Each structure stands twice: as structure tokens, then as C-alpha cells.
Amino acid sequence: MIEIVIAIAICCAITVSLTLIILLAEVTIGNYGECIISINDGARELKIDGGQTLLACLNEAEIYIPSACGGKGSCGLCTLQVTRGAGDYLPTELPWISEERRKENYRLACQIKVKNDLEIIIPESCFLVREVTAEVVAITDLTHDIKEVRLKLPVDSDIVFKAGQFMQIKTPKYKLCDEPVYRAYSISSSPDDETGLEFMIRLVPNGICTTYVHQFLNVGDMVTVNGAHGEFFLQDSERDIICIAGGSGMAPIMSILLDMRYRGIKRKVTYFFGAMTKRDLFYLDELKQLEKDLDDFTFIPALSQPKPEDNWQGETGLITEVIERNMTDGSNSEAYLCGSPGMINACVNVLTGKKVPEDQIYYDKFG
Template sequence: MTYTVTLQPSGHTFLAEANESILEAGLRQGVALPYGCRGGVCGSCAATVLSGQVHYPFGEPQGLAPYEEERGKAFLCMAAAASDVVMDAPRVGAEPDIEIKALPVRVEKLRKLADDVMEMTLKLPASERLRFFAGQYIDILLKDGKRRGFSLANAPFNDQLLELHIRHVPGGQFTSYVFNEMKEKALLRIEGPLGSFYLRDSERPVILMGGGTGFAPLKGMLEQMMAQGIDKPVHLYWGVRAKADLYMDSVVRSWVSRHPQLTYVPVLSEPLAADAWTGRTGWVHAAVAADFPDLAGYDVYLSGPPPMVNAAKTAFLAQGLPEEQLYYDSFEYSPDTLKAIQEKQA
């Protein structure tokens, strides 16, 4: 069966087979649908069903909260049309035009930021630049056809080198290679920029909330805002387990000392006795919710593990944050890495 998919308010119309995702159908026919992980986690491809029906023959999207599904939200990377369908997808036709490229890169520098976090600096060919927006990510293309996505941790104005923050995932083939075998000057191939998580122009104050290496895209956003001059309140919340996981704490504190509009709240969920921690503890989204009981007037950016992002979305929307002022990037494991982790834990 073939069904017609209509997107509002852009008016784009295309055909979708019953056995393909709406995202794939749209991309195949030249419709520039936003997307990120393609695995039902990040929510970059979300749209609202106005009429008709969709179903999930490829599995239920992990990042779609029950209350979102009740409101008609669908993740197009996993959803297939079950009838002719009309969807509200306001970002279609509104996304800025950025060319996605596949490029060779050289590993310019490897530097451990923490026991399980590596800063990888990639150098582009002399004749190439990668135009991107602060917060987007790239895929590293592996020889077996698989790919690994990592956020760009530097601002777009500094694009000769690309900065990634790579966390070592036990059982992760690529991250284990990075930590144990990779050498500087190694050659890789990348594709990017990707994703719809990037800094928007707005006069509203901003809350940036990251968990673990979810700090990386927020770092790029902050560097961009500082370069342009921070002219509104910007609040950074960084949630980690212990003090050692705040792998760029001194850097952020130096930014705060130079930019009065920037505030920084690190939150530890499991501080060690040796940390002698006197700051905030618990879940990072709970700290934000406590400090901002009314979020209606803010733009909020979330990046990090899916449980953190999902918990924050539920809490913040309940505290008045309009959905159109919420942007997020959920750091999911690749399917093969997740399988390796599960087998190791079994």
C-alpha cells in the first residue's frame, strides 16, 4: 500500500510505502526533513499527527514519552503511514541550508580530559571547511559500514579543527579503539554536519543543561555566544556523577569570571567522600526545576543520556516551558554497542 503524507505548514506532499519510515520516504523524494539519530531516541524528527494514522513496525521509539504520544506526537524515523496522513512539521522548510559533506580528516590531537573522556581534535583538508551550527554533530564513518555520532564541541567560527569529546563506553568497539590503540595522525572519514540541535537566535534567556559528555555541544554554543557577546542571561547546568567527571570545570569557571551574564551550576549525583563537595547534588534536571519553577520565558537546550533528557522534558513542560522553546539531543548508544554492553552485564 502507498499513502500520501502532507506536511503543514510548508505544504510538502510525498508518497510513503506501508513498509518504510516516513523519514526515509520524505528524504528519498527530496523533502528536507530534520533528523538526528534515526533510532527513535533523539526526537529531532518529531512531528504531530493532525489527521490519519501512523504505526511503528520497526519498534517503539524509546525517546517518545507516553504523554507526547497521547498528544499525537510521532517520531518519523520509526513511524510508518497506516493511512493518508497530515502532520504538523513546522521545521520543514525552516531549517537553514547547510551542506552535508563526507570528508577525510586527520587525528591532530588526542588528549585525556578524564579517565573515561578523550578530547579528539580532527584536522580537515587544507582546501575544505565544514560549515555547521553550534550544537550539531558529525558521524565518523567506520570501515565496516557502521557509523558513530559525536557532537562538535567547538564553535563554528573556529572550523579549521573539529573538537570531539569521546567517552569510553565499556564494550564499545570504537571508543575502546580510541582509548587503547588510536594514534595521532590517524586518518578517518566523517560525514556532517548533522542534527537539528543547534543554537537559535532569540531574545529570551537561555538554560543549557548537559549530562556527562552532553557538555560538548553546549560548549560549542557557549563559545559562539561569548564570541558574539552575551547580552542576556545564560545558565549552564552540568550534571555528572563525581567531581572528576567535571572534566572542563576550570575552563567554565574562567568563562564565568569574564562574562557576568553567564552562571554555572555543576550538579553531582554520586559525589565521593574525597570530593568534599559542598555544591548541588542529585539529578541535574531537578536542580533546574527547583531554580526555575516557571520556564515559560526561557529557551532550554538539553543534551546527554536519554533518561536525563526524557525526565527533563516531562518536568520542564509541566513547569510551563512551551515545546517550541525546548531543544534536545539525546545521546543514545549504537545498536551493536548496546548489545555488547548488555552481553557484558548478563
């Protein structure tokens, strides 16, 4: 008996003393003291305890930098300029920051530890980003694998967004994730709808947030979102508009179309929607209505693998082939693309072939 007690006591003593050594090292050697982060040439200053990542420090100060992977260095969204104090590039940053952006001191906020005073530059729009907790008021099946989720915003929320931007949805801890994670989703509702936000979410096998939304989220639940983020939104110009998006990629395009109707924008719009079979099509009535309401809007759905029972009369083939057939000169056009990297790269090739200038092709890539 006494032997067991001695064994346990010694085991505990060793563990506790080693833990104490680690703690001691952390508060003495690992203590970087108070650091000052100066934002946009001193427009704002944050005083924080050193040792955390820059992203965590900014989040704590309620400045929300977009990040889809939750600070693991695997999405590359949290880039910002660090003009002083960040040290050399880490191997984990290099894949996300091009040679040119490195010259402008762009860094990944989630990889940089604040160990001394920093000077950073972030877009003014980041200060407009808000985090709110909103109630789910509706979940609708759009297709067999896409759900539309509507959130009711609290009365005092001051979230503003441009049609096409995205929000980050916080997935709480559940069986697929040990800690809360944020994932980015485009807003599909119109910016003039101040009471709520809508999202189209496609089920990705084993996707952390999509599985949560499809299998666990219920009407009445509360969801935390922050935003709006992103450089993908309707530009002010008089050019013709080409939209290309399939599946849940319709979300930002829908928002843009609704916004155009609300603001009475009379530009020519063509929307190419690619799907496999008829069961992947949705929102057809709404889009038909938009064709009537908007001045010059054409919706071109195309099926790549129509089934005989679909009785499909419309366009068939890959979306790139459909664009090739239906588009003439694109030199006075700008394009809005939303979809997988493969689809976007293929469409950019077709569009540049149709003389759409590359700097007028805007896209949201999602994996």
C-alpha cells in the same frame, strides 16, 4: 583418487550452476533498470540503477542523510519525505515514524529500495553536508572515560555548522565491526574555529566507535567525518537560556557557549551539569573563564553521589532536584538538553513544571 575428483567436480558443478541461477535471477528479475530520483520538486535529479536502498543512492550522489546505524533500520535518523513511488510502509519503518509523520509521507531512507522513479523532499541543509578526511592532532583525557579528540580540517574543506550540531564519524573495519559504520557525535568546538573540529567521546562498553576511539585511534591517524547534521542548535531569540547536560553531553553546550562568546551574544545563560562524583567533572577552568567572559552566565555543577574525599561544597542530588531548587519562572526561557533518553524525559517534566513552553525545549537524545 578418481572418486574424490568426481565428488569435488560435482560439488563445484552444483554450486556454480546454482550461483549462476541466482545471478541470472538478479540481472533479469531483480533488475529494475534505470530509475530517476527527483529531489525537492525537480530541483535536482539523480539517475541511478534500481535495486539499491534510497540511502545508498543518495550517499553515492554525495548527499549525506544522517544515519547512525549504517542503514540497519535501528536508529531512525535517516527520515525524509518520499512523496511518490515508495509503496507501503515496511514493518521495519513503523517504530520510527509516528502516525502524524506518516501522513506527511516521512520514510526511512535506509529501508526503501529504489525500484521505480521516486520523488523525495530533503531539507536544503543536507546539500551543505560534506564528507572530509581529517587528521587527528590531539587526543586528551577529560575524565577516566571521556576523551577529547581534535581533528585538523584540510585547507580546502568547506564544512560549516551551527553550534550544537553533530558530525558522523566513520569507524573503519576493525575487530568489533565487519564493515565501516558511522556514528553521530556532537561538535564541541566553536563554529568560528575553521581549522579544526573537536569531539567529546565517552567510552561505552562494546560501543563500536567509542571503543575504536578509546583503544585504537592515535594522533596522526586519518578519520573520515561527514556533517553537519541535526536540528539541535542555538536559536535566534532574546529569551533566557537553560542548558542541561552531563558527561560527554557537554559537547554541544560547550560549542554553544563558545559561539555566544565569539558573537557577543548577551543573553542570560544557566548551565546545569550533572555528574556522579568529582572525578566526572571536567573543563571547570574553561567554564569559569566563560563565566567571566560572558555577560550573564552561571555554571551549576551538581554531584549525585559525592565521596567524602571529594570535599564537595556545591550542589548535590539528581540534576532534576537541582534544577527544581535553582530555577524560578521559566516562561521566558528556552532550554537545551543533551543526554540519555531517561535524563531528558525527566528534565522535560521538571522544565514544563517551571512553565518553560514545550516547543522551546530542544534536545539531543543519545542512548
